[in-house]
Amino acid sequence: MQSWVDSIHARARTRLGSGRVASYIPALAQQDPERLGIAVYTNAGELYSAGDAGVPFSIQSIAKVLLLTLALRTHGEALWQRVGLNPSGMPFNSLAQLEAERGKPRNPFINAGAIVVTDRLVGSFATPDKHLQDVARRLSGNVSILIDAEVLASEWQHRSRNAAAAYLMKAFGNLDNEVDEVLRTYFSCCALSMSCSDLSVALNFLAADGHARATGERFVSPGMTRRINSIMSTCGLYDAAGDFAYRVGLPAKSGVGGGIVAVVPGRMTVCAWSPALDESGNSVAAQYALELFAEELDAHPQEA
Numbered sequence: 001m002q003s004w005v006d007s008i009h010a011r012a013r014t015r016l017g018s019g020r021v022a023s024y025i026p027a028l029a030q031q032d033p034e035r036l037g038i039a040v041y042t043n044a045g046e047l048y049s050a051g052d053a054g055v056p057f058s059i060q061s062i063a064k065v066l067l068l069t070l071a072l073r074t075h076g077e078a079l080w081q082r083v084g085l086n087p088s089g090m091p092f093n094s095l096a097q098l099e100a101e102r103g104k105p106r107n108p109f110i111n112a113g114a115i116v117v118t119d120r121l122v123g124s125f126a127t128p129d130k131h132l133q134d135v136a137r138r139l140s141g142n143v144s145i146l147i148d149a150e151v152l153a154s155e156w157q158h159r160s161r162n163a164a165a166a167y168l169m170k171a172f173g174n175l176d177n178e179v180d181e182v183l184r185t186y187f188s189c190c191a192l193s194m195s196c197s198d199l200s201v202a203l204n205f206l207a208a209d210g211h212a213r214a215t216g217e218r219f220v221s222p223g224m225t226r227r228i229n230s231i232m233s234t235c236g237l238y239d240a241a242g243d244f245a246y247r248v249g250l251p252a253k254s255g256v257g258g259g260i261v262a263v264v265p266g267r268m269t270v271c272a273w274s275p276a277l278d279e280s281g282n283s284v285a286a287q288y289a290l291e292l293f294a295e296e297l298d299a300h301p302q303e304a
């Protein structure tokens with residue numbers, strides 16, 4: 001497995017130089033586009049990594065997986081009265097469907113959907129962002145995971161579009177709490193800094209029927225795990241989810257920090273990170289690394 005990861009890292013490096021680092025959140029624009037990390041965490045508890053796998057980066061929309069998981073744990077199926085379950089076919093920050101669909105976002109992985117999910121958590125926890133940080137620490141076994149204050153401040157300063165979505169949903173009665181509080185909490189969760197190694201370990205419960213190896217607990221039920229993986233498959237890579245599903249075929253979630261986490265159910269989780277993005281907002285080199293990884297899985301169906 002270590003030789004797969006090393007060889008995928010070397011081959012994916014050829015994609016460095018394509019794409020552009022996200023600049024609509026100015027703090028993210030400072031990221032080095034030459035970074036590339038890959039980490040694989042198997043259900044047997046083995047971690048394999050290459051390149052910048054240990055470097056913390058802004059997880060951004062990957063936080064939406066943890067937000068959704070916490071909201072399903074606390075609100076169950078009632079959550080789906082507030083947010084839909086279908087791909088949007090639109091950019092992650094689009095407002096167009098929200099007006100037509102009366103403030104109910106298409107799915108929990110577009111910004112509007114994650115803001116609604118955050119609103120549910122604001123109603124359930126005193127400090128949901130600190131709770132999420134704590135969950136990320138426990139699931140990854142890394143107590144030094146932090147919310148990046150500079151990224152949080154930058155997102156808050158440039159919040160107009162997310163604020164527009166939140167106010168529209170509030171006007172339709174789909175947000176219970178104050179817009180500012182919900183947005184601050186949402187940005188705070190997106191501003192968590194984690195490495196590829198942290199993320200591959202933290203989200204391994206999705207490959208292990210909901211069982212979190214780091215804590216020894218069943219974090220979610222097998223059925224809920226299957227459902228979260230399904231939403232990742234259909235909605236995890238913005239409006240390019242179909243392309244990614246065809247090329248890689250694994251449930252995955254990307255973020256504009258350049259990270260992508262993918263799940264091989266029953267076997268392992270893999271996280272790739274490189275900051276330069278394509279037009280859909282997905283990392284060019286990380287997508288390629290995961291494509292190469294899927295090809296290795298095809299070639300070695302029994303390993304790991």
Ligand code: GLU
Nearest residue numbers: 060061092111190255256
């Ligand atoms: N915090 C980012 C935003 O709301 C998340 C975007 C993303 O990673 O898709 O704009």
